[in-house]
Amino acid sequence: MDIENLDAMLQKAFDESSKIYQSRGFQRRIGFGRKPALISVDLANAWTRPGNPFTCDMQKMDKEIIPGMQRLLEACRKNGHVVVHVTTAYQNTDRNDPHNDMGMWHHKIPVEAVSLADEDLWAIDSRIAPIQGEWVMMKKRASAFSGTPLAGYLRGCGVDTVLVTGVTATACVRTTICDGLADGFRTIAVKECIGDRVPGAVAWNLYDIDAKFADVETVDTCVNYLNNVEGFNDRRS
Amino acid sequence: MDIENLDAMLQKAFDESSKIYQSRGFQRRIGFGRKPALISVDLANAWTRPGNPFTCDMQKMDKEIIPGMQRLLEACRKNGHVVVHVTTAYQNTDRNDPHNDMGMWHHKIPVEAVSLADEDLWAIDSRIAPIQGEWVMMKKRASAFSGTPLAGYLRGCGVDTVLVTGVTATACVRTTICDGLADGFRTIAVKECIGDRVPGAVAWNLYDIDAKFADVETVDTCVNYLNNVEGFNDRRS
Amino acid sequence: MDIENLDAMLQKAFDESSKIYQSRGFQRRIGFGRKPALISVDLANAWTRPGNPFTCDMQKMDKEIIPGMQRLLEACRKNGHVVVHVTTAYQNTDRNDPHNDMGMWHHKIPVEAVSLADEDLWAIDSRIAPIQGEWVMMKKRASAFSGTPLAGYLRGCGVDTVLVTGVTATACVRTTICDGLADGFRTIAVKECIGDRVPGAVAWNLYDIDAKFADVETVDTCVNYLNNVEGFNDRRS
């Protein structure tokens, strides 16, 4: 038994779990709604480029996440859909200052690596750069909804569906999805556009998410939906 | 390669991940603070007893979670610590009524199985029944902090540390922990007192939680802390 | 100068203020949206009937608020609009117990007067009793949105406009309106259906609300809107 077999073993666990979930009424489809927004989480240089503690799996980033995001952004912009680019940075990254704005999170992970003073770290990756009218929202916690005006903003825009992309599956993406559902939105996790930095993390977290918190859908399906919202076959259960 | 080897395979994945996390500055210890609260999530009959879609792994429930909770409750009560028993139920479980109070969650999981009208379903398990002065808090979403006054209540009590127990690791426990950290509390996941209903879910979710959101600690350590808060060696990083 | 002249004096202050507000671009109209909900705040017996510390101005209650609410409810029910009846009560009203669920509010006002154990206190007034499918939502704080799943519930229902009624203008109604706006809803304060218990409080608070947080509209206008949402002349600015 070797780590190369991890994916196969996870699939066995997922198959076993799905039997239980389906017999109990979990793993339902939430479906796509009538007014989507794309919520792109932490696709900023500290996460998308090499050399930072937050740097993610670069192969997935360059080969899948960024190209997928480019397709999603094109579809959103062509159709006038809401796009929010979420990033994370801190004004005071001195861990010895008990009043720093990192809250409690620096007691678990190296958030001191993202200083507000170094804009290059938290700027959105230039390959998917925001355009005029797309909100770049700064957060301090894992979830894009936690301690931010995001839910109210989306409701004000009339949005009923959030397509979530970015990093990491384990933390900021998963918490954003869980909060999005709780805040009243149809939640879609875009399969190829969600990354992480440790083995198995994307697979396991997307499995949990799909079972309980959001539909995991491909970029193809999402682009098709974004181009054809009115006519889309929403499978509301 | 067989499902019986799942735990061993997961351990390999965790070992691999921990190398990356530790070289990057993740997996820090948040430590125990000076005023704890025990937050027990969904240890109500629909989850702790057989026969409901939400029923969890009964062996773990009866052999580990309930006995562990009894020890934690005894230590809390002896020392006057805050205890909150969290449960979940809905007034209107008609899935065809677009105005039911299940929000969006019934589009993913069978929350219609917990009706407010059937108190036996959402009552806290009698083996760990609340006593006078312990708040039984009703929630509607996964996290005990989402759409509830819990954070404000705990701040009002002066609590700085939450010990989280209950079910499930995948959903209500994990989201409660993530929100607890974001809301400014030291977060402790009590290892033996967190359950689920599908294979590997407890192991994987506790691993993610320990890496980024809370310290996973044993019942023994937590009971020791609850009995000795002032003298406890808090390892604040 | 006598207290009987209070209303006339307040009107002078409002006239003076309105000159400033209008020259600066305040007092805009938010307008009615496309999917309303009626949010009725604390029209429960402790507030609507004599004999409780929370009892409000009974003349206004019996002559204006309750009859107005009956007309609003009739229009909502006829048209299938969302109605939420909000009430307030506490499990532990012992002010000497530092872990009671009253948070900090009993340090300012007599919330110990509304015990969860005495259902008659927090039950919605029978003259405007909830019907099947209308959610009775329990809150612990002033605002109907604070520490409750209300915003997520309304978003899940597709609601974009909240018509707020109830008591008191100074506290629970005003905070509900401020939060409703922040959470992304068009906010309407129903003029005749908002009460209080001290002189001038309704007039002053409705003035502030109309200047900055919601449109103050009559029952007639609101009933007309509720009966004719699609055709209503929304004045979105």
Add this chain to the structure above:
Amino acid sequence: MDIENLDAMLQKAFDESSKIYQSRGFQRRIGFGRKPALISVDLANAWTRPGNPFTCDMQKMDKEIIPGMQRLLEACRKNGHVVVHVTTAYQNTDRNDPHNDMGMWHHKIPVEAVSLADEDLWAIDSRIAPIQGEWVMMKKRASAFSGTPLAGYLRGCGVDTVLVTGVTATACVRTTICDGLADGFRTIAVKECIGDRVPGAVAWNLYDIDAKFADVETVDTCVNYLNNVEGFNDRRS
């Protein structure tokens, strides 16, 4: 009866109201706690200097608010207390763009007057400029707690008491105080350091606040407390 008599008339209304409030158990004292923070709301140039739609009563600003704030800041800095400078600005102030980040508030007030691009507008007034380690927190809504990580930040700092100053009494100060109480903090409104721009607004709103949401205390009392937290006679009711 003339507008010059407004204050005297308001005092009559307050006296009448206080009789009712006191006989009912309102107007209690919440008292000062053991770890304070100063929350200064919107004392940025758009509010503190002439020429903006948000400009407040300049006489009160220059003669009372700024000098009072200087004394409070000095006491906080000498004693290492937490200070948060709150300000407000928007990335996209195009009212015709339905996806602008102003949410719904531009439908009521001229928030388009505070563009993020013009730092001079939202920069904290230089007379009370932040020093190293003091967090400058950007908000989008009225309350400093709404859509921000403030509550979690304060809990992480161990704060139990918030002293609130700034503008305006009607909007951002009052909502901040109401939310601060709901979020579990002892709330103190600093009498001389709260302003507005229309007649009577400060008096009326401070009266409502003191009756139900916070203790209104003088700068002298607050400075004394900040210099002597441990020994302060807290009057917790």
